[in-house]
Amino acid sequence: MIIDVLKETMRPSSIRCLLFLITPGVLLMYVRPLAAWGRRWVGAVVIFYWVLSCPLTVDLLVRTLSIGYAPQASADSVRSAKAVVMLGSGSMNLRAGGQRLSLVSVASGLRALETARLYKMMDRPLVIPSGGVTERDPAAAPESDAYESALQALGVPADRIVAESRSKNTHDEALVIKEMLRERGITDFVLVTSALHMRRSMHAFEAQGMHPIPAISPLYGDRREQPFSLLPSESALYTGDQAVYEWIARAYYWAKGWL
Numbered sequence: 082m083i084i085d086v087l088k089e090t091m092r093p094s095s096i097r098c099l100l101f102l103i104t105p106g107v108l109l110m111y112v113r114p115l116a117a118w119g120r121r122w123v124g125a126v127v128i129f130y131w132v133l134s135c136p137l138t139v140d141l142l143v144r145t146l147s148i149g150y151a152p153q154a155s156a157d158s159v160r161s162a163k164a165v166v167m168l169g170s171g172s173m174n175l176r177a178g179g180q181r182l183s184l185v186s187v188a189s190g191l192r193a194l195e196t197a198r199l200y201k202m203m204d205r206p207l208v209i210p211s212g213g214v215t216e217r218d219p220a221a222a223p224e225s226d227a228y229e230s231a232l233q234a235l236g237v238p239a240d241r242i243v244a245e246s247r248s249k250n251t252h253d254e255a256l257v258i259k260e261m262l263r264e265r266g267i268t269d270f271v272l273v274t275s276a277l278h279m280r281r282s283m284h285a286f287e288a289q290g291m292h293p294i295p296a297i298s299p300l301y302g303d304r305r306e307q308p309f310s311l312l313p314s315e316s317a318l319y320t321g322d323q324a325v326y327e328w329i330a331r332a333y334y335w336a337k338g339w340l
Contacts, residue, residue: 093133094322102126133325134318137310142324143300147276152195153296156202162294164270165203166258167196168251168282169212172227176220183227187302188275188323193228195298196273197235206271208237209261211245211254251278251330252339255285262291271296277320277327284340 091098106122109115132138153159170188174181185193193210200208210232212224223246233239245261248254262270272293274282279297286293300320334340 092322093130093325094318099126099130102129130318131313133321134313134315135311136314136317139317139321139324140310142321143277146280146324146327147297150276150279150295150297152298153199153202153271153294159199159203159271159294159296161269162203162206162271163267164207164209164262164265165196165199165296166209166211166270166272166293167192167228167232168254168272168274168278169210169224169228170275170278171215172212172222172224174216174218174221181222183222183224183230185227185231187319189224189228190231191300191302192273192275192298193231193235195296197232197237199271199273199296200232200237200241203271205241207265207267208232208242209245209258210242211248211258213246213248213253215249251282251285252334252337255282255289255291258286259289259291270294273298275300275323277323281327281331281334281340285334288340 091101093099103123103126106119106126109119109122112119169185170192171186172189173184173186175184176182189212196208196210200206210225210228212228214221214223223244225244225246229239229242229244232242243261245254245257248257262268270291270293272279272282272286273296276297277300279295283293283295301316331340
């Protein structure tokens, strides 16, 4: 429970995290002997967010996590694989008037696009979109519902999709997917996730005796104009947020012995 709350609250891109970080500095500014320290605190938070939302520095941060992985460019490189496993990155559950709609997040949408591209490049592999209920709301739908709909919209036939909806994190995904593949006699498969998430995912799956073919999804969608590299942007902040989260998650997985 505590870990779930921290995952939701201490994401730099969330307003709660911003308020949590900046409030102590603002309060110190109203204590005369400590006002200078308050200004330094607020200044440090501003610099932190500038660095974390500046495309130039975010790209450097991304490289610390993504070196060694690339998209799969040809069918030859994945010819032996009989399945494509897509690890999700969140979804949105909208409910109103007794109806429910599950939508993919930006990161999950990019992974779905890459998974669909690989499916069309391969010989009708089994596609496993992975993600259970990660919200604290017990009525929330599993993330895989949104992924399955997105994959079908991208041209993956429904009869080639087998959703995994029990996992709550990457470690769970490795355990559950290992069993799903074993039941179907599949040993060779492609693992799709972002460049930031790939190294931890590969280590988690390898710790369970699996050796997937890594296929990274893009961090950004296609866009006509690149933002000025020294000016903060929302997309860079979102990616910087993911990079910070990934470093913390990697340390947590190492401490738990899951890698």
